Amino acid sequence: MSVRPRSPRALGWLITGLGLAAGAALWEIVGRETGAAFMAPLSETLLRLAELAHTGELWQALASSLALFGAGFALSVAVGVPLGLLLARMRLLRIALESYIAILNATPIAALIPFILSLMGFGFAPKVLVVFLFAVFPILYNTVEGARSIRPELIEVARSFRSTERALWRDVLLPFVLPFALTGIRQAIGRALVGMIAAEFFLSASGLGMMLQSASQSFDTATIFAAILLVTLLGVALMELGGALERRYAAWRNIRT
């Protein structure tokens, strides 16, 4: 029995598949050898996942988490990109804000959660704020970097062809900044997911965070791992989406012209 992959690419897939299968097998074995209170085996986790899907609990939690993620993430894009452009084009604004931005960026946002709680309570808004704070900085920093690295000769070309200011933004500045912003957006996806779970843990419990928390209180490791698996899959899917967007719109950036 010989496996002959037709191309290096197929070989890569094969190795990846084998690696995942080995991990799954290891999970199953360790789960079976140790007690259920320590770690549920993969089979039991998947079974629980199906059960949760069947009762609708899973979809409810997922929808609640995604709403939080979506709101916070959308807000961070809506603020991060325009603010980044403004900071790059307006020197005084940059000088005024850059120390605050640097401080906030260095602060572990999780440490701010008690303050946000006392300030804003347990509603949806404080949780959105937490996701926003986790996600906004990579978007902001990458956009600023992009807007500041615009090649002046391209602006000169636009001027030579009598471009209006509006057309300059449309034809030159925004297309130039887009791939940088997308890099920031891709990085922000992972951080927004961390923010989402943190907000669901420490502010009013909801969604997948609540599912994790209540399962861990009852040592229900099957549900814990089901929720972890779900969050992981969600993260992988969203980052793939971000990466695909980046490849689509940033193809020109990685090649010298």
Add this chain to the structure above:
Amino acid sequence: MSEEAAAICISVRNAGKRYDALEVFAGIDLEIGQRQIVALVGPSGCGKTTLLRSIDGLIPLSAGVIAIDGAPVTEPRTGVAMVFQHFGLFPWKTVYDNVAYGLRLAGASRRELGEKVPYFVNLVGLRGFEAAYPYQISGGMQQRCGLARALATEPSVMLMDEPFAAVDAQTREILQFELLRIWDMRPMTMVFVTHSIEEAVLMGDRVVVLKGRPSTVFETVAVDLPRPRNRQTLGLARFNELREHVWSTLMDEARRAEFSVSG
């Protein structure tokens, strides 16, 4: 042959440019007739590219006036198009969209674009590459695209900023003859900045030599070579005479510049 071009197209009067303490050029007078080609040569830092940008209205003069068709230049105007040494193509636009750029800014209709863009893409020999991005084509092809972008606006004045300096020697020769061929089809006023004396003599009706600190017009050499010009032109005895003449005019300055520390 310059006698026939009676109408003055570009007039530069007493033009000067300084950056703080550095005076780049001063007292430059230049008159260019319609459909004439003037080549500007001079040592590095003599301000020939700056002068070209001033003619385009991109850089204001410190002294003097530049007028095109009698109207003083204060900003880039229609009917004047520039071809850049660095090509200046937008890397996120296809060849088609790069060529269409100037036309779109000028408010061309969809129908107009549909007629003109393919025509000029074809004229510079880029047919079949409309959907390619700049990074997918060679430097020579990129400059063909830059040329088509300028030509597509159907300018009466073309400003050439060392257009072939960034491509390899062979491609450069090919592009020179391509440009001459296009000019023979659609003659227009052209200011051609170059480092290459050969290129200056091949292209120009006149070669204007800028020299000195601040630089000024040191000599104007009338190039009495017949048109159309092509590969055969390079073989003419007169071509070599003119090339030698311009070379010796520039040489003293070049030698001095090479050994001066100030640059």
